[in-house]
Amino acid sequence: MSAEQVPPVTAVGTPRITAGFDEYGRLDLIAHQEVHGGFAALSSGELIGLADRIELRGRGGAGFPFARKVRAVVDSCRRQELPPVIVVNATEGEPPSWKDKAVLTRGPHLILDGAALAAAALDAEEIVIGVADDGVGQESLAAALAERKMPAPTRIVVVPHRFISGEGGALVRGINGEAHIPPGRKVRSSENGVMGLPTLLSNAETYSQLAIAARLGPWEYNAVGMPEEPGTVMLTVGGSATAPAVVEAPSGTPLMEVLEMCGADVGPGLLVGGYHGKWVTAEQAKTIKISRKGFAKVGGTLGAGMLIPIGSKTCPIGEVAQVVQYLAGESAGQCGPCRIGLPDLARAVTLVALGGNAVKEVRQAAGLVKGRGACSHPDGTGRFALSALEVFKADVEAHANGEGCGKSVRGILPLPYTAEKGARKLALDWSRCDGHGLCSAVAPEIIRLDHNGFPAFPQTPLPPWLEDGARKAVNVCPALALRLTEPTPAK
Template sequence: MTILLLSAAVPHATTDLARHRAVHGALPAIGRRDADALIAAVDAAGLRGRGGAGFPTARKLAAVAGARKPVVVVNGTEGEPASSKDRLLLGRQPHLVLDGAVTAARAVGAAEIVLVAPAVTHAALARAVDDRTARDEPDVRLVAAAEGYVAGEETAVLAHVEGRPAVPRLAPPRPAERGLFGRPTLVQNVETLAHLGLIARYGPEWFRGAGTPERPGTTLVSVSGAVARRGVHEVPVGLPVDEVLRLAGGPSEPTRALLVGGYFGAWVDGAARPALTDRDLRPHGASVGAGVVIALGATACPVRTVARLASWMSGQSAGQCGSCVNGLAAIAGVLVRLADGDGTPDDLGLLTRWIAMVDSRGACAHPTGTVRMIASAAALFADELEDHAHHGRCATCAAAPIDARERVAA
């Protein structure tokens, strides 16, 4: 198995600067004249963002490079509840993240780095920043990340750093044009920057030694649900999902479905087991996204599971538009009624109609991403939804002990 990001990792401990440099060596010096060559190398490497959207990293760098007083913001908010990869890197591989942030700052000409991360990681990060005594490195400021799903969206991160509520704003202007306190801003995910620091050392061909031609490199995948061992695993992009589950000790029971890509992802039939690439996942309506795989076991009612997810996502609305505040609440309400056995066949029609009404509307991607996940569930779990609508429960519910059939609404 190819290991790039975690090659210097020490089990259950933070990798210090000495070990980090013993494995990877010192970060190469990058002057202003080298910036264009570095961005070209990142472009040749094919690095794409690992935060969910998969945007080409070189294009983000180029959009800020040469601007007046740019700033680099490291986005370690990780609002996706099923993901823990960024917290793992921040807590155990802080120097790799800092290498990437420094590389990005040198590429765009920034003298300041703002590192937004959960407070639990700040002790390790502060020690790592203090250990780095190079005079030519930009200043690093730590900011505790805001909580909430939408708080990880890049404009919400910037709003939080500015002292405002961590909610997304309408774009344009994009952060590259007018970001933190009006300055041109590069916002990059933690894992993306960790890869960037390695590409600066080893070059694009080395990076392309793993993954696929379309999506080179490795990716960190947070695996949870009905598996033997929940956790984060580094895998080459393109690894079959079967192999990802095997790294987690294998399924703990027969797999009914997989939620791939996180709460903004899509449900995939458990028998399909595609490769972990956007191309292979696209026929299933899914993408790699934030690198999340959740296994739904055969003993779990899918209607109840989706109702819980929909209710949680409805509660994460930024409250900026009706399609999100009212639409998601209405859809979650239908799913909860069906899950609790209080629904009717008419609710299935409401569910279909309201999903279409909410899709692609709103001030940010929250309603669209949420209904994408729900729509994929409605298609994959159509039989179970029909059973709940007509009989109040499905075969899985009927087989569960009575004390396990708690109401979702409770």
């Protein structure tokens, strides 16, 4: 993966965060200053006041008010008599999302401006910027840091490009040298974050929006977008779009306007909010205005701004099954709902895709993991699967009848690993298998036994971090029935 894979960037109306991208491609410090100009430093009170007036919320998915985060850190610093750490989450580990990477590769100084504003206002001990190990943005960020002086020592921390590595608690753990997985209990980074210090953590777009607001001031910033949700929103449009792009649009822009400018065939449904988001129907999509409130009206979520139309030529159930299998493999493996429950959910959804009447099993598996995980991963995965059953009801019925929907799985929902990219799959020789069950005992996160006592597992490529477990299952099979396939050579 490289910076060349970042989709094109465009805007509805006058761009703010993406200003200068068309003219300069990537903005170095001189170009950045020419396009955006300078800004004045803020006190902690002024920083909180600005964030409050522009209704700034985190753009990483949760939408938590930024001003409340800053207040919590300030209060914690005073109470503990400790300096804070500023953390920028630029990991963007979710496969369909590119908005933060677009800014990271083409406008990195805007992210650094926002981090610098916060660090100066709070007199921070350090600034830490988390990026993924996928090779996108790290070089651009390092070059930007070399061009300027930051108000506090600043370092880049590279984390594994996994779905769960960008979760706030997982990122803090990774920065602290621990496993890059969410903590097993609720830990507030504002109280105990990087190196045990109060930590202000938000994502790359959030800091970029802060930098824009510091230059414009609240009145001019709020002149664009909806009064209750002012400013612009960064979106990633993929899926069936013939011209996939990262789009900057004012809040309140009709969703269909953005989809049409990207040549999107919505088909029967649209995924909003990413792989922890929700599917909405094509009819619902026509009513949505881009905002948290607009998506909430149809039971959806803006999340991190991912819009993925499925298209009319794609088998939605097959695509959904592959993603649920991927999400099951993304488990941190530290609690039962993830380690056991998500593979059960993946198998049930796969059975629906293969023509089985397993809707009841899907609902049961999703219900068993709801609200029971150590993080939001089980709930988000269940929501993704259950909403697909509702939106693609006609396709589910067609599969259950054994006829299938007549459409193919085309990889419309992107995955970070495929057979062509070097991933392996488990394969079973049914003529050899005697149902000993040892494989499921050593690798329960991959293999479970079906009602007849034979192994059942996803037919999609294995995540690299599950290969060791799969290899153990192969090695313990007394009948030599299991094997790992070799990767498909790249063409």
